[in-house]
Amino acid sequence: MRRVVAxxxxxxxxxxxxxxxxxxxxxxxxxxxxxxxxDVRFKGTLNLPGALSEMELVSHMxxxxxxxxxxxxxxxxxxxxxxxxxxxxAVDQILLxxxxxxxxxxxxxxxxxxxxxxxxEYQTMICDITGMDVSNASMYDGASALAEASIMAxxxxxxxxxxxxxxxxxxxxxxVRSYVTFRDMEVEExxxxxxQANLEELEEKVSPDTAAVLVxxxxxxxxxxxxxxxxxxxxxxxALFVASVDPISLALLKSPGExxxxxxxxxxxxxxxxxxxxxxxxxxxxxxxxxxxxxxxxIVGIAHDKNGKRGxxxxxxxxxxxxxxxxxxxxxxxxxxxxxxxxxxYLSLMGRxxxxxxxxxxxxxxxxxxxxxxxxxxxxxxxxxxxxxxxVLLSTEPVGNLNRxxxxxxxxxxxxxxxxxxxxxxxxxxxxxxxxxxEEIDRLVRVAGGASS
Amino acid sequence: MRDPEKLIFEMGSPGRVGYxxxxxxxxxxxxxxxxSEEHRRKSALNLPEVSEVDVVxxxxxxxxLNYGVDYxxxxxxxxxxxxxPKVNETVARLSGFxxxxxxxxxxxxxxxxxxxxxxxxMLSEITGMAAFSLxxxxxAHGEMTGLMIIKAYHAHxxxxxxxxxxxPDSAHGTNxxxxxxxxxxxxxxxSNERGTVDLDTLKSLLSKETxxxxxxxxxxxxxxxxxxxxxxxxxxxxxxxxxxxxxNLNAILGVSRPGDMGFDVVHLNLHKTFSSPHxxxxxxxxxxxxxxxxxxxxxxxxxxxxxxxxxxxxxxPLSVGxxxxxxxxxxxxxxAYAYILSMGSSGLREVAENAVLNANYLLKRLKxxxxxxxxxxxxxxxxxxxxxxxxECGISALDVAKRLIDYxxxxPTxxxxxxxxxxxxxxxxxxxxxxxxxxxxxxxxxxxxxAKAAPELLKDAPHDTVVSRLDEVAAARSPILRFKx
Numbered sequence: 001m002r003r004v005v006a007x008x009x010x011x012x013x014x015x016x017x018x019x020x021x022x023x024x025x026x027x028x029x030x031x032x033x034x035x036x037x038x039d040v041r042f043k044g045t046l047n048l049p050g051a052l053s054e055m056e057l058v059s060h061m062x063x064x065x066x067x068x069x070x071x072x073x074x075x076x077x078x079x080x081x082x083x084x085x086x087x088x089x090a091v092d093q094i095l096l097x098x099x100x101x102x103x104x105x106x107x108x109x110x111x112x113x114x115x116x117x118x119x120x121e122y123q124t125m126i127c128d129i130t131g132m133d134v135s136n137a138s139m140y141d142g143a144s145a146l147a148e149a150s151i152m153a154x155x156x157x158x159x160x161x162x163x164x165x166x167x168x169x170x171x172x173x174x175x176v177r178s179y180v181t182f183r184d185m186e187v188e189e190x191x192x193x194x195x196q197a198n199l200e201e202l203e204e205k206v207s208p209d210t211a212a213v214l215v216x217x218x219x220x221x222x223x224x225x226x227x228x229x230x231x232x233x234x235x236x237x238x239a240l241f242v243a244s245v246d247p248i249s250l251a252l253l254k255s256p257g258e259x260x261x262x263x264x265x266x267x268x269x270x271x272x273x274x275x276x277x278x279x280x281x282x283x284x285x286x287x288x289x290x291x292x293x294x295x296x297x298x299i300v301g302i303a304h305d306k307n308g309k310r311g312x313x314x315x316x317x318x319x320x321x322x323x324x325x326x327x328x329x330x331x332x333x334x335x336x337x338x339x340x341x342x343x344x345x346y347l348s349l350m351g352r353x354x355x356x357x358x359x360x361x362x363x364x365x366x367x368x369x370x371x372x373x374x375x376x377x378x379x380x381x382x383x384x385x386x387x388x389x390x391x392v393l394l395s396t397e398p399v400g401n402l403n404r405x406x407x408x409x410x411x412x413x414x415x416x417x418x419x420x421x422x423x424x425x426x427x428x429x430x431x432x433x434x435x436x437x438x439e440e441i442d443r444l445v446r447v448a449g450g451a452s453s
Numbered sequence: 454m455r456d457p458e459k460l461i462f463e464m465g466s467p468g469r470v471g472y473x474x475x476x477x478x479x480x481x482x483x484x485x486x487x488x489s490e491e492h493r494r495k496s497a498l499n500l501p502e503v504s505e506v507d508v509v510x511x512x513x514x515x516x517x518l519n520y521g522v523d524y525x526x527x528x529x530x531x532x533x534x535x536x537x538p539k540v541n542e543t544v545a546r547l548s549g550f551x552x553x554x555x556x557x558x559x560x561x562x563x564x565x566x567x568x569x570x571x572x573x574x575m576l577s578e579i580t581g582m583a584a585f586s587l588x589x590x591x592x593a594h595g596e597m598t599g600l601m602i603i604k605a606y607h608a609h610x611x612x613x614x615x616x617x618x619x620x621p622d623s624a625h626g627t628n629x630x631x632x633x634x635x636x637x638x639x640x641x642x643x644s645n646e647r648g649t650v651d652l653d654t655l656k657s658l659l660s661k662e663t664x665x666x667x668x669x670x671x672x673x674x675x676x677x678x679x680x681x682x683x684x685x686x687x688x689x690x691x692x693x694x695x696x697x698x699x700x701n702l703n704a705i706l707g708v709s710r711p712g713d714m715g716f717d718v719v720h721l722n723l724h725k726t727f728s729s730p731h732x733x734x735x736x737x738x739x740x741x742x743x744x745x746x747x748x749x750x751x752x753x754x755x756x757x758x759x760x761x762x763x764x765x766x767x768x769x770p771l772s773v774g775x776x777x778x779x780x781x782x783x784x785x786x787x788x789a790y791a792y793i794l795s796m797g798s799s800g801l802r803e804v805a806e807n808a809v810l811n812a813n814y815l816l817k818r819l820k821x822x823x824x825x826x827x828x829x830x831x832x833x834x835x836x837x838x839x840x841x842x843x844x845e846c847g848i849s850a851l852d853v854a855k856r857l858i859d860y861x862x863x864x865p866t867x868x869x870x871x872x873x874x875x876x877x878x879x880x881x882x883x884x885x886x887x888x889x890x891x892x893x894x895x896x897x898x899x900x901x902x903x904a905k906a907a908p909e910l911l912k913d914a915p916h917d918t919v920v921s922r923l924d925e926v927a928a929a930r931s932p933i934l935r936f937k938x
Contacts, residue, residue, distance in 0.1 A: 007800070009536055009728075010807050011886030017807070020814045020887060029806040032813065033708050035677045035830055040714045046707055047578050051797030054540050061791060065549025067564035069557065072548050080556055081778060088472065090505055094512045096542070102521035104532050105734040107866075109925075110918040111858055113457070114519035115733035118512065121461050124935040128499045134934050137734070140590035143778040151634070171778040178774040182601050183636045224492050254494050267778075277565050278555030278779025279590065280736035292932070298734065303928035306913075310457055311920035315929050321593070321630035322869075326639040331630035334591035334724070338732030341512075348461050348508045352498040354472035361477055368479035386492060407558065415556055438478040 008054075071275065073410065075440040077369075079390050079431025080220070080415040081142070081169050082278060083270045085248065085358070086435050091272045091345045101338055109303070109313040115337060116312035119300040122344040129250040129347075129355075130264040131257020132286035136297040138340035139332065142267030143172040145283030146214065146244050147179035148296045148330055149263045150187075152287075153212035153240040155329070156294050160185040161209040165197045167219035168244065170420040176214065185211075195223035195383030195392065202233055210239040212263075217245050217253070221429065222366075222390025223383055224253060231260030247271050247284070247343075249388045251359035256286075263287045272346025273339050282336035282343070293319060296330030361434035362389035369432045369441045376449040382427060390431040392417065392424070399428050402448060409447045411440075457919055458514050462936045465503035472505075499938075518919050519733070520863050526889050530834045530866035530878025531625070531673060533703050533725035538795065541728065541788040550787050555779040559764055565783065566763035570756045572790045573740075579793075579801070580702075580719050581712025582742030586751040587781040592700060594776060595720030595739025596631035596667070601773040602718055602743060602750040603665045603694045604635055609750075609771060612692065615664035619693075621650055623674055623870040628667045628698060637664060644872055648674040648827040652683055659691035669698040670714065671705070671832035673870040673878075675812065685715025694718060694747075702726045703882065704809055704833035707802030717744045727789035738785035752776055807883035808833035811890055815881055818894035822901040826873045834880035836873055843875050848904040848911050850875040855922060856903065858915035860896045 012020070017029070026032065033041070052060065076084045095101060099114055106112030119137045126135035139145035150162045162180055164173060166189045173189070180187050186209075190201040197215055206213065213234040217225045227243060234241040242263045243256040248270045256264035269281035287295055293316065301315035321328040350358065366389045373379045373393060382392035393414075395402055403413035417427030432441065503511075520527070527534035545551065553562055573585040589595040600618065607615045618632035621642045629639040640658055645651035649672065666688045670678045678684065685695045697716040703726045711719045723729050724737035731737065743751060753772040754765035765780075796804065809832050816825065816835035823837040842848040854864030854877070866878040881890060903910050915921065 007803065009538060010803055010883050012807050016887040017810060020810055024813055024817055032806060032809045035679055036709050037679055039682060040709050042708055042710050042713065046798040046801065048575055048793060048798045050794040051800045052794050057540060057791060057794055058544060061544040062547065064564040064568055065547035068549040068553050069561035070548040070552040071554065072552055076554060078554050078556055082555055090509055094509065097513065097516040098523035099516040099519035099521045101730045101732050102523045102537055103519050103733045104529055104534055104731050108864055109923050110915050110920055111520040111863065113919055114515035117458060117515055124462065125500060127935045140594060141777050171775055174775040175777055178601065178776050182604055251498060252494055253492055258495055274551045275554055276551050277553045277783040280782040280784050299934055301928050302933040303923040303925055305921040305923050307921065309920050311923050313923050313925050313928055315932055322626040325626045326629035326633040328630040331593045331597055331627050331634045333593045333627050334735040334737045336736045337734035339736060345508060345512055348501050348503060349471040349505060351470055351472065351502050352500040353470060355498060355500060357474050364477050364481055365479050367482055371482060412554065412557060441479065
């Protein structure tokens with residue numbers, strides 16, 4: 001017996017189906033599949049739950065969601081690449097316009113000007129904050145953007161080796177490894193000193209084979225890297241300098257463009273995108289003008305109609321997979337347009353002053369938390385180098401224990417570094433965004449400072 | 454006709470703001486540990502100076518220059534632009550899904566992990582595969598991940614001569630591009646006059662260098678590869694693996710399963726078959742499923758259920774690693790999960806039946822007005838050609854597409870697949886009713902008549918949009934990719 005609940009998304013009635021089958025000279029729906037050989041026809045019934053009515057579905061989903069601890073119900077000091085920044089209400093309201101979220105890739109520009117213009121504005125804003133000349137229309141996330149930048153650097157330089165700082169996000173390093181080594185190219189890492197890239201080790205490892213030097217700023221430890229010195233070393237050896245940067249920090253910190261980077265990438269999640277258990281977020285990728293035809297992914301440009309009116313269209317498509325097939329700069333096709341539009345809305349709302357204010361609040365609050373926690377005597381700073389909104393403490397109490405106690409007080413504690421940096425078994429990485437109130441920070445300090453149970 | 458919308462940078466006034474932020478509630482401290490001059494940004498930001506109402510009106514007006522599925526028929530072939538259920542947007546925004554951190558302790562995200570575990574199981578059941586990774590962010594990302602698994606499998610067996618991936622000439626451009634991303638040599642397989650892979654040609658191309666074959670079934674001509682079993686056997690016989698591009702899975706839900714056809718690796722486009730909205734070009738999700746012997750190579754972590762608790766298993770020594778951070782596009786996974794629960798087994802079968810019925814019905818109605826390159830029953834999409842109009846009156850597929858805009862439709866995919874001249878690839882999906890198909894078919898017939906009677910009407914189309922046909926060639930010659938004051 002067919003359950004009626006499943007049919008709400010399918011308009012054809014039984015009668016219409018019969019009419020259409022008759023027009024085709026078929027007697028049953030089964031005949032539609034006569035081209036499928038008998039031996040690969042699925043005979044049974046798929047073993048799936050459902051079909052649920054909308055009411056049943058909502059209550060099931062609500063129950064699942066309720067079994068998670070969400071960030072509205074606690075104070076989150078966890079960052080490590082995904083940050084709890086405030087998202088103004090207008091962002092989601094605009095994203096919920098069906099014309100943005102139910103449309104496809106803008107292949108027909110005349111009826112896709114909304115998406116195209118929003119992406120053009122996004123590209124302009126990314127160029128502005130990164131100090132670069134050209135931006136594409138978004139990548140999957142920061143990690144895949146860094147991996148694509150590595151491939152791009154190899155193809156530009158004709159070299160096959162990538163040198164990356166160990167202070168880059170561990171998951172980004174893994175993604176670079178997957179992209180590069182599966183392509184039969186090499187990846188090598190260089191270490192850190194006092195939380196910053198080890199320039200001496202970089203000098204030793206950089207060679208005439210090095211296609212790119214990869215650095216993150218602020219790095220995974222929250223520490224600000226000496227970008228200009230790294231750029232100088234990379235360029236002296238004919239390698240490109242790829243900087244992965246945090247977009248909020250760029251309101252205050254020297255941009256990749258100002259620091260001599262050739263390609264800038266990063267995670268755009270902090271710009272108006274919800275955390276969503278790690279995705280969808282988006283990645284950005286921007287570069288110097290001379291590399292534009294080597295960039296991966298979609299790019300929107302200005303195009304004029306026959307009356308000379310300004311419009312927008314996907315451009316430089318000769319780089320892309322649907323035209324160039326195996327000779328394309330990348331296989332990326334679907335990107336993260338809606339997330340990029342969220343960033344354009346967010347950056348429009350914050351504007352030139354608002355982004356600076358957000359960055360300053362993060363800095364001041366992070367600094368306050370850092371002083372209060374180190375003042376307890378229980379935590380030592382891991383490094384003495386400058387940081388932005390995140391910092392590493394070495395804890396005398398086992399970090400797992402500490403985080404469990406905090407959780408009992410509705411506080412999500414820092415990221416335990418031992419998993420990725422065994423040399424810091426007590427390392428605890430804390431992030432403080434503009435959302436953390438003084439009261440929450442004081443509560444963190446009070447509970448963290450308390451005796452371990 | 455409306456004026457184009459100004460750029461956001463062309464609006465506003467110095468000093469105007471669209472944000473509100475709390476004042477700093479922590480005592481401010483002197484700066485020794487903070488950025489010194491050496492680290493400070495030198496140039497001011499050039500972001501807009503606009504109010505919230507400016508922003509809302511600007512983006513709302515922009516949205517009105519777009520065409521979405523909620524507005525009308527969107528028969529974009531191979532993209533499966535089906536209706537996106539509203540309840541999925543509601544549930545994906547529940548704070549227990551949208552406001553959770555990927556590194557929270559596992560015990561605080563059991564709902565999210567359970568959802569991922571169950572979704573992986575459902576996708577395995579639907580495709581006949583052993584296990585899934587939900588990590589890839591899009592179809593092409595899934596292809597690359599699937600090919601990494603194939604590469605890792607051969608490397609694990611010390612079978613290192615396998616440098617070639619076979620791809621039919623009708624394949625999506627992402628297939629060869631993904632293979633090239635991994636350093637594979639792409640070998641093209643010519644289609645036969647029936648529009649399918651020619652078994653003898655395929656056999657002649659197989660060798661000890663074959664790593665695998667990538668195939669879409671039904672293929673990009675909307676035709677079922679009915680020799681799929683011997684095709685898979687031939688590839689396996691040569692030591693290669695068979696990869697399934699899931700772009701067209703909509704056609705066979707509950708009717709046939711890639712795993713049962715002999716495919717070893719499968720990617721799915723959740724934003725197509727499982728109704729996640731495409732967002733103007735993403736985010737999507739491209740989960741990858743594998744047969745039993747390839748399970749150890751899946752990206753890590755994998756969600757496992759032990760003693761009634763869900764865990765993220767990172768201890769997978771043969772894993773290809775990671776292709777992106779965290780666990781994939783979780784928000785898209787929530788929508789796909791909700792969709793499958795809405796439909797159930799019988800509902801998914803209804804999807805395939807109605808999608809295929811609609812496509813065949815449209816093909817039947819267009820026959821005689823447009824050339825039909827492969828005159829046989831199609832699956833969920835059909836390919837017609839405007840080459841008859843081109844020969845008779847110089848009207849191209851592009852002209853027909855642009856004229857459809859004037860009639861209120863989003864045009865079909867044009868000039869794809871590459872093996873058909875002046876191709877229009879039409880995919881109605883199951884979420885359209887007969888009335889819509891009839892109006893569309895009548896419009897297409899009207900346009901074919903216009904092509905003969907008044908070709909300039911098509912050449913100049915569209916007529917009622919905010920901009921008329923854009924000169925994309927000139928735009929690419931001297932690209933302007935950002936606003937400069």
